[in-house]
Amino acid sequence: MSRKFLMLISILLVLAVLFTGCSSQTSTSEKKILRTNNSSEPGSLDPALAQGTHESWILENCFEGLMTFDENGNLVEGMAESYEISEDGLTYTFKLRDGIKWTNGDPVTAHDFEYSWKRALAPETAANYASILYYIKGAEDYNTQKATADDVMVKALDDKTLEVTLEAPTAYFLELTAFYTYFPVNKNVDESNPDWAKDPSTYVCNGPFKLIEWKHNDEIILEKNPDYYNASKIKLDGIDLDILEDQNTAWQKYQGGEYDLLVDVPTSVVDELKSKNDPQLEIGLQVGTYYYNVNPAVKPFNNAKVRKGLSMALDRQTIVDKVTMGGQIPATGVVPPGMKDENGDDFREVVGELVKYNPQEAKRLFDEGLAEEGMTVEDFNNQGFVLLYNTSESHKKIAQAAQEMWRTALGIEIGLENVEFQVKLDREQSGDYQISRAGWIGDFMDPMTFLDLWWSDSAFNDVKYNNPQYDALLKQAKSTNDQKVRMKAMKEAEKILMEDMPVIPVYFYTQPYTVKSYVTGIIKVPVRYPIITYADMTK
Amino acid sequence: MAKYILKRLVLGIITIWAVITITFVLMHSVPGNPFATESRKIPENILENLKKKYGLDKPKSEQYIMYLENIARFDFGESMKSSSETVNQIIARRFPVSARLGVQAILIALIFGPALGAIAALYQNKGPDYIAMIISIIGVSVPSFVLGSFLIQFVAAKVDWIPIGGWGEFRHTLLPSFALALMPLAQFSRLMRSSMLEVLGQDYIKTAKSKGISRFAVIMKHAVRNAILPIVSILGTTVSDLVVGSFVIEKIFGIPGLGQYFTISVFNRDYTLIMGVTVFYAFILILAMLLVDIAYMLIDPRIRLTKEGH
Numbered sequence: 009m010s011r012k013f014l015m016l017i018s019i020l021l022v023l024a025v026l027f028t029g030c031s032s033q034t035s036t037s038e039k040k041i042l043r044t045n046n047s048s049e050p051g052s053l054d055p056a057l058a059q060g061t062h063e064s065w066i067l068e069n070c071f072e073g074l075m076t077f078d079e080n081g082n083l084v085e086g087m088a089e090s091y092e093i094s095e096d097g098l099t100y101t102f103k104l105r106d107g108i109k110w111t112n113g114d115p116v117t118a119h120d121f122e123y124s125w126k127r128a129l130a131p132e133t134a135a136n137y138a139s140i141l142y143y144i145k146g147a148e149d150y151n152t153q154k155a156t157a158d159d160v161m162v163k164a165l166d167d168k169t170l171e172v173t174l175e176a177p178t179a180y181f182l183e184l185t186a187f188y189t190y191f192p193v194n195k196n197v198d199e200s201n202p203d204w205a206k207d208p209s210t211y212v213c214n215g216p217f218k219l220i221e222w223k224h225n226d227e228i229i230l231e232k233n234p235d236y237y238n239a240s241k242i243k244l245d246g247i248d249l250d251i252l253e254d255q256n257t258a259w260q261k262y263q264g265g266e267y268d269l270l271v272d273v274p275t276s277v278v279d280e281l282k283s284k285n286d287p288q289l290e291i292g293l294q295v296g297t298y299y300y301n302v303n304p305a306v307k308p309f310n311n312a313k314v315r316k317g318l319s320m321a322l323d324r325q326t327i328v329d330k331v332t333m334g335g336q337i338p339a340t341g342v343v344p345p346g347m348k349d350e351n352g353d354d355f356r357e358v359v360g361e362l363v364k365y366n367p368q369e370a371k372r373l374f375d376e377g378l379a380e381e382g383m384t385v386e387d388f389n390n391q392g393f394v395l396l397y398n399t400s401e402s403h404k405k406i407a408q409a410a411q412e413m414w415r416t417a418l419g420i421e422i423g424l425e426n427v428e429f430q431v432k433l434d435r436e437q438s439g440d441y442q443i444s445r446a447g448w449i450g451d452f453m454d455p456m457t458f459l460d461l462w463w464s465d466s467a468f469n470d471v472k473y474n475n476p477q478y479d480a481l482l483k484q485a486k487s488t489n490d491q492k493v494r495m496k497a498m499k500e501a502e503k504i505l506m507e508d509m510p511v512i513p514v515y516f517y518t519q520p521y522t523v524k525s526y527v528t529g530i531i532k533v534p535v536r537y538p539i540i541t542y543a544d545m546t547k
Numbered sequence: 548m549a550k551y552i553l554k555r556l557v558l559g560i561i562t563i564w565a566v567i568t569i570t571f572v573l574m575h576s577v578p579g580n581p582f583a584t585e586s587r588k589i590p591e592n593i594l595e596n597l598k599k600k601y602g603l604d605k606p607k608s609e610q611y612i613m614y615l616e617n618i619a620r621f622d623f624g625e626s627m628k629s630s631s632e633t634v635n636q637i638i639a640r641r642f643p644v645s646a647r648l649g650v651q652a653i654l655i656a657l658i659f660g661p662a663l664g665a666i667a668a669l670y671q672n673k674g675p676d677y678i679a680m681i682i683s684i685i686g687v688s689v690p691s692f693v694l695g696s697f698l699i700q701f702v703a704a705k706v707d708w709i710p711i712g713g714w715g716e717f718r719h720t721l722l723p724s725f726a727l728a729l730m731p732l733a734q735f736s737r738l739m740r741s742s743m744l745e746v747l748g749q750d751y752i753k754t755a756k757s758k759g760i761s762r763f764a765v766i767m768k769h770a771v772r773n774a775i776l777p778i779v780s781i782l783g784t785t786v787s788d789l790v791v792g793s794f795v796i797e798k799i800f801g802i803p804g805l806g807q808y809f810t811i812s813v814f815n816r817d818y819t820l821i822m823g824v825t826v827f828y829a830f831i832l833i834l835a836m837l838l839v840d841i842a843y844m845l846i847d848p849r850i851r852l853t854k855e856g857h
Contacts, residue, residue, distance in 0.1 A: 051629040059584055134596040136582065136589055152592040206631045224632060224640055225803035226714050250713065252801035256696060257712045260704050264711055398585065430579025430816060433588060449586060467590035 039245040040545045042527070044269040045258045046249040049225045054205035055191035056128035056135045065537045067188045069230055069247060070213040074102050074121070074170070074185035079241060079542035081531045083183055087116060087192065087214065088170075097177035097489035098145075102170040102185075109235045110194045111211075111218045118164035123195040126150070126157045137189045139467075140451060143181060145173045177489040180454040187451065216242045216541050225251050243529065243544035262522060268545065269530065271521040271538055275402065278520045279333040288522045291335035292532035293346045295450035296517030297458065299339070300395070300410070301471045304510060306442050308381035308388065315509040317374025318443075320366045321417035322410060328515050331409045332402065335520055339363055339513035341502055342462075343455045346534040349499075350491035355455050359499050362506035363513055367417040374418050389421045397445035398429035406514065407445065436470050446470060449517065453535055455498045456485065462505055473510040552837070559833040566829045567618060570822055571611055579816045581627035601627050603818075614822060623823035628815045634823035638805065642827075644714060645792030645804035651720055652727035652789050660732040661775060664739025668774075669766070671744060679736060686733025691726055695799035698722045712801035723800045727793055731785050735778050743774040776847060783839035787832040791824075 048062035055067055076086030085091070088102040108116040125144065128135045129151045142148040144162055149155035161173035174181060184190060194212045197204050204210040211219045216238070217230040230247040233239065250267075252258045255274045262270040273281075273289075281289040300318075308314045324338030337345065340363050345356040378388060395411065397403040407424050414420050422443065427435070435441050448468075450457035460466060463482050464474040481501040485494040521538050523530055526547040531539045582589050582597045589597070598604045602613065617624055623634035632640070667679035703711040703722060710719050746752065747770055755765045792806025805824065812820035844850050 049629065050631070052631050054630070057630055060586060131596045132600065134593070134600040136584075136593060136597070138593055138596075139590055151596070223803065224637075225807075226801075250801065251803075252712060253807075254712070254799050254801060257699055257799055257801055260699055261711045264704055266711065428579075428814070429585045430577075430583055430814075433583055434578035447586070468588055470588075 040243060041246045041248055042244050042269065042540055042543055042545065043248045043267050044250070044540070045252050045261070045267060045272070046228060047251070047253060047255075047258065047272045049251050050228075052205060053211070053219065053222070055188050055193060056124070056133055056137075057205075058188050059136050061537050064188045066219075066228060066230070066249065067191065068215075068536070068539070069217040069541055070211075070215045070219055071188070071191040072215040072236075073187065073190045073192070075182050076186050077531070077533050077536065077539060079529065079531065081533045081539070083186060086186065087121075088185075091182070093489075097179075098174050100172045100174070100181065101165075102172070104168045104170070105237060106168075108214065108237050110197070110214050111233060111235065112194065112197065113235075114194055114196060114212075115167070116192060116214050117167040117195075118170040119167065120192040120195045121170050122162050122164040123198070124192045125162050125190065126160055127193070127198065128189055129160060130157065135189065140184065140187060140189050143174050143176075143178045143184065145175050147175075176486050178486075179489050179491060179494060180452045180456070183452045183454075217247060220246075227251060241542060243542070244540075247540060268524050268527050269521065269538070269540065269543075271519070273520050273522055275332070275334050278335065281522070282333075282335060286522075288524065290521055290523060290530075290532070290538075292519040292521060292538060293344075293534040294517045294519040295344050295346055295453070295457070295534045296448060297339060297342055297344055298336075298406075298445075298447045298514045298517060299342065300512040300514065301436065301441070301444045301446050302510065302512060303439060303442055303444075304471060304473075305439055306393075308378055308383050309442060311377040311381050312508050313373045313377030313380065315377075315512065317370045317372075317377060317418060318414065319363055319509055319512040320370035320373065321413050322512065322514065323365045323367075323413055324363075324515055325365070326413075327406060327409050331405050332515065335518045337516040337518065339515050341506055342511065342513050343458045343502055344450070344516040344534075347453055347455050349495040355495070355499070359502055362503060370417050371419075374420075385419050392423060393442040394423040394425040395443045395445070396425050396427065396432060396435065396441045398432045399426040403445055410514075443512075444470070446511070447517070450535055453533075455495075455502070456482075459485075459498055459501055459505070462510060471510045473505075473508070475504065475508060478504050478508075555837050555840075559830075559837070562833060563826060563829050564615075567614065567822065567826060568611075570825045571614060574813075574816070574818055574821050575607060577816070581816045581818060583816070601625070601819075618822070618826060623826070624819040626817055626820045628812075628817040628820070634819050637808065637820065638823060638827055641803060641805035641808065642791070644802060645797070645806055646790040648720055648724055648727060648796075648802065648804065649786070649789035649792065651724035653731070653786055655724060655728035656731040656735055656785075659728075660735025661739040661771070661778060662736075663732070664736035665743050665766070665771060665774070667736065667740040668743035668747065676740075679740070683733035683736045686729040687737075689729070691730070691793060691795045692799060694726050694729060695723075695796055698726055699799065712799070714802050719800075719802075723796050723802060726796050726800075727789060731789065734781070734785070738777045738781070739774060742777050743770060746770050746774045749773075772846065776843070779839060779843055779846060782842075783835040784832070787828070787835040791828050791831060 046062055046065060050063040050066060052058060053063065053066060055071055058064055058067055072086045074086055074088040075083055078084045087104055087108055089105040090103045092101045104118055110116055125141060127133055129138055129141055129147050131151060131153050138151045144160060146155055146159040146161050150157055150160050163171045165171055192214060197212045201210055204212060208219045208222050216233055216236045218233045220231045221229040228249045228251065232242055232245050236242065255272050258270060258272065259274055259277055261267050302309045302315050304310045328336040328338055340361040341356060341359060343355055345354055347355040349355045349358055378384065395407050397407050404426060411422055411424060414422055432444060436444055448458065448461060459482060461468045462473040463469065464479050478501055481497045485497040488494060527543055527545055529543045533539060582594060602610060625633050626637060663679045663682065667676040670676045699711055703709045708718060709721060713719055752765060752769055755769050792804040794806045794810045797804045797806040808820060808824050812824055
């Protein structure tokens with residue numbers, strides 16, 4: 009009898025332990041954990057090797073550069089406490105904050121920064137994004153094996169002072185130091201274990217959150233970093249990011265209450281929410297332009313009037329309203345809205361509408377251009393020209409709309425051809441195309457992030473645009489920190505570019521995302537994915 | 548038997564070598580490189596650094612020999628797109644997930660498919676036959692992305708304890724296993740129906756019946772055992788297809804399996820990963836075919852794998 013009694017007691021005890029276990033579970037669920045979807049598996053969580061938003065969204069929460077974006081979306085000092093810029097705008101001296109630490113307890117020093125930037129530039133590292141460090145004197149030469157690491161002009165003068173010398177005055181250099189390729193990595197950790205970024209247990213970072221778990225293709229878990237110097241500003245206890253590629257499934261999960269925020273929202277859903285004026289939907293600004301490359305090596309596309317005719321025949325308002333439907337903005341130039349000029353006015357607004365829809369004028373210009381090339385519309389149609397795009401439902405719909413608009417306004421037939429994006433790149437490279445789809449997302453908040461694309465030597469200049477006048481203006485803008493001079497030159501440059509129309513801008517990207525009503529503090533800086541670092545939840 | 552298996556293994560190795568060679572030639576003959584991204588072109592000098600890092604600057608013949616050497620050591624190298632994992636790690640971590648779903652799907656298909664087909668044959672041109680055939684037509688003709696989206700929208704989103712997607716517990720596997728199973732289930736039931744009809748008309752069934760054996764015993768012992776052979780013969784390819792995962796099902800349900808890598812690796816021109824998953828699939832296929840042939844012999848003693856018996 010007593011034995012049975014003992015057994016009963018022990019069962020009860022075990023149950024009690026189990027239930028206490030459960031109740032402590034309940035208290036963890038009261039923690040503020042933001043749940044969302046990262047939509048793609050990161051290729052690497054090493055800042056030097058990261059390539060896109062599916063990596064940077066996590067890195068920006070785990071790391072912090074010399075500068076950073078604050079809870080209002082302003083660029084402020086991050087790891088740096090202060091900075092000084094020399095008269096000539098070439099030398100930057102950063103003083104680091106006191107008490108900044110890595111997640112393993114080491115202090116963050118200027119040596120870490122020097123080490124990290126040189127590491128990202130090292131040819132052996134083969135960082136895809138190394139070119140964003142080329143503003144630093146000697147950086148490009150080191151990356152292309154024409155110089156050594158010692159020639160890169162970034163130097164830790166002591167633990168707290170970092171001196172950087174640039175190739176040329178760069179008005180947006182401070183903002184670049186908030187970009188992920190400029191994030192520091194822990195020198196000691198990287199030297200002793202180069203594979204530290206592959207495993208959460210060896211992952212060392214310096215930002216508001218730390219990496220707790222990385223289940224490949226499944227889930228990434230971040231936890232608040234209590235040692236972060238600005239931890240009082242961070243309201244979340246953690247961020248859980250699913251890695252779920254399918255947009256529709258992700259949307260179902262958001263709707264089912266499994267996510268608090270969703271960035272990659274299916275187009276059909278955006279359209280529906282927009283028409284219902286649903287308060288969950290935010291259409292964030294993004295600095296990106298969707299455009300068509302026109303190959304000037306193919307007659308009659310060498311003629312600017314032909315290119316301008318094609319451009320003027322596009323009814324961009326209809327394309328964004330009826331085709332893309334994600335709240336995009338009809339393009340009026342190559343530089344998207346959101347960038348400020350020297351007076352704090354919007355660059356786009358000040359420069360004005362350089363691209364217009366005008367079917368009559370389009371037809372007139374197009375025919376005139378054709379005649380100058382000794383061609384008729386019939387000759388044109390006999391050539392079998394095609395618009396090349398990489399296979400995707402959305403590119404296809406836009407291409408079909410453009411095809412129809414060209415047919416109606418100009419009476420021309422342009423075929424459509426879709427290929428895999430790698431094949432498209434290959435054909436663009438070899439000049440084997442007439443018109444091809446392209447797009448560009450800016451890296452920093454300065455018109456130069458777009459205008460630089462068509463500088464004659466640019467690696468991204470697909471159409472091989474070459475106008476000495478344009479180059480001279482860009483050179484002028486790159487030679488000074490005087491915003492007045494820079495902006496004037498860039499405004500002039502954009503006008504010249506749109507007069508020559510080597511590319512036909514279609515629309516400016518936007519970034520629609522949905523947020524549950526109880527989530528606050530999500531900010532959208534145009535050059536970033538929505539910033540979730542300072543989010544709060546009042547559920 | 549041992550001699551037969553040894554022979555098959557040698558043939559298998561030759562097959563894998565052929566697979567490696569063909570894959571190598573094909574993947575290097577399509578335009579593109581592993582480092583291109585959709586959003587951004589890589590400047591030429593940085594591309595050179597990347598090629599050097601992954602040995603792509605070497606002559607193709609040298610790269611080919613290097614692949615062969617590494618594969619002989621079961622080392623598929625580092626993924627060129629995802630530097631956080633090696634190809635071996637990618638396969639080792641994702642395959643168990645896909646295999647689990649695949650095995651569950653195979654079990655569902657094997658339990659219900661032949662049963663459905665047998666019932667259809669026994670009730671030929673009657674109600675149950677029509678119902679079974681409607682199910683198998685749906686199974687064969689509805690594409691998995693339609694079925695998957697349908698299940699998410701109308702089952703997962705409505706039933707609380709069935710998750711919408713993701714991976715972890717048994718309940719996460721329910722819908723994807725079912726979605727994967729429907730196609731082979733339908734195939735099995737159609738095969739079973741036709742072979743069962745054929746077997747039921749054979750003399751030995753009549754003999755068995757006339758001996759007074761119960762209807763149930765006749766069907767189970769004589770009819771089903773013979774009728775199931777065609778299913779066993781396609782089981783090898785079906786099993787190997789299912790255990791390596793499905794691109795569509797894994798994408799829709801957000802499952803961290805291997806299936807998507809067959810497509811993504813090619814799309815990304817991730818050479819090492821393409822080679823890894825292709826060789827791995829070839830290996831699984833060869834293994835499954837061998838097992839099926841052995842199983843065949845066990846089920847049907849008339850079939851001999853070697854000539855020893857004669």
